[in-house]
Amino acid sequence: MNNKTYQAYSDESAINPTDRFVSVSVVSGEATILNNLRDYLAEIINNEKVKEVHFGEITGSQRPVTKAAKSFINKVINDFASSRKIRIDTLTIENGYYFNIFPNNTKEEEIEHMYHILLSHIGRQWNNEKWSFYPDSNSHVNWENIISFINNTKLIKNRKKPLLVKIMENNPSFTFNEIIQLISLDEPLVQLADLFAGLARFSHEEQVDCSNIVINKKGAWQGKLKIGVEYRTDIVPKQKQCRYELIKELYDVCHKHGLYVSIRERKHLWTRKNNYPVNFWDYKK
Numbered sequence: 311m312n313n314k315t316y317q318a319y320s321d322e323s324a325i326n327p328t329d330r331f332v333s334v335s336v337v338s339g340e341a342t343i344l345n346n347l348r349d350y351l352a353e354i355i356n357n358e359k360v361k362e363v364h365f366g367e368i369t370g371s372q373r374p375v376t377k378a379a380k381s382f383i384n385k386v387i388n389d390f391a392s393s394r395k396i397r398i399d400t401l402t403i404e405n406g407y408y409f410n411i412f413p414n415n416t417k418e419e420e421i422e423h424m425y426h427i428l429l430s431h432i433g434r435q436w437n438n439e440k441w442s443f444y445p446d447s448n449s450h451v452n453w454e455n456i457i458s459f460i461n462n463t464k465l466i467k468n469r470k471k472p473l474l475v476k477i478m479e480n481n482p483s484f485t486f487n488e489i490i491q492l493i494s495l496d497e498p499l500v501q502l503a504d505l506f507a508g509l510a511r512f513s514h515e516e517q518v519d520c521s522n523i524v525i526n527k528k529g530a531w532q533g534k535l536k537i538g539v540e541y542r543t544d545i546v547p548k549q550k551q552c553r554y555e556l557i558k559e560l561y562d563v564c565h566k567h568g569l570y571v572s573i574r575e576r577k578h579l580w581t582r583k584n585n586y587p588v589n590f591w592d593y594k595k
């Protein structure tokens with residue numbers, strides 16, 4: 311079992327009560343690797359002369375923040391995730407689905423529940439119980455509740471199989487020794503989490519349009535989809551068009567490395583195997 315202290319950086323996209331989808335993304339890995347990645351991301355921010363990479367600011371293909379976001383995607387996938395040096399896990403939920411299951415819960419409890427699922431899954435994927443956690447400072451959730459839940463969660467998931475009895479007897483709980491809320495402007499790794507959460511939520515909101523355009527992008531930008539559906543770029547808002555392009559960039563680079571990220575099957579970003587290092591995950595009870 312790994313005894314190093316690992317780190318997790320997080321952010322959410324669309325946390326308002328009226329939003330149809332909510333996405334939570336966590337960037338995780340061993341501290342020295344994440345420090346290395348942070349330096350690269352900070353260099354991209356400096357080169358593009360932007361204050362930060364924030365999904366909400368991605369509104370045009372030629373904007374420096376959009377170019378920086380594209381560089382973020384290529385750097386993190388090509389040089390880190392493809393070799394399993396880091397993980398980016400993003401969980402998306404449809405609000406109506408969650409509140410049908412837990413009708414008495416609040417929005418904050420929904421987010422807390424999502425973090426509990428994500429952080430425990432991530433810890434098990436790294437096979438590591440010692441963690442430091444750095445969420446975005448704008449997150450309106452009770453972090454003490456989350457850490458209390460996680461610190462009482464076992465590293466090895468009990469599937470009630472007799473062969474696991476001996477293992478479960480010595481099964482450690484997660485230990486989150488440090489939790490510090492960070493200002494995204496000062497932390498590129500939180501910005502990376504914001505970007506992936508935003509891309510995930512946007513792909514869910516757009517569904518069929520996003521899937522058709524990303525899969526058939528070359529023909530789409532010429533005015534017609536390969537599947538024969540008319541597609542006029544002059545009536546598509548520039549904001550949506552540049553976000554489609556970013557999802558296409560992400561989809562292609564993940565496909566190049568065999569990371570099982572799909573958009574065709576469920577019409578939104580989704581990873582077929584959630585143990586893979588770029589994990590777009592749909593919430594299920």
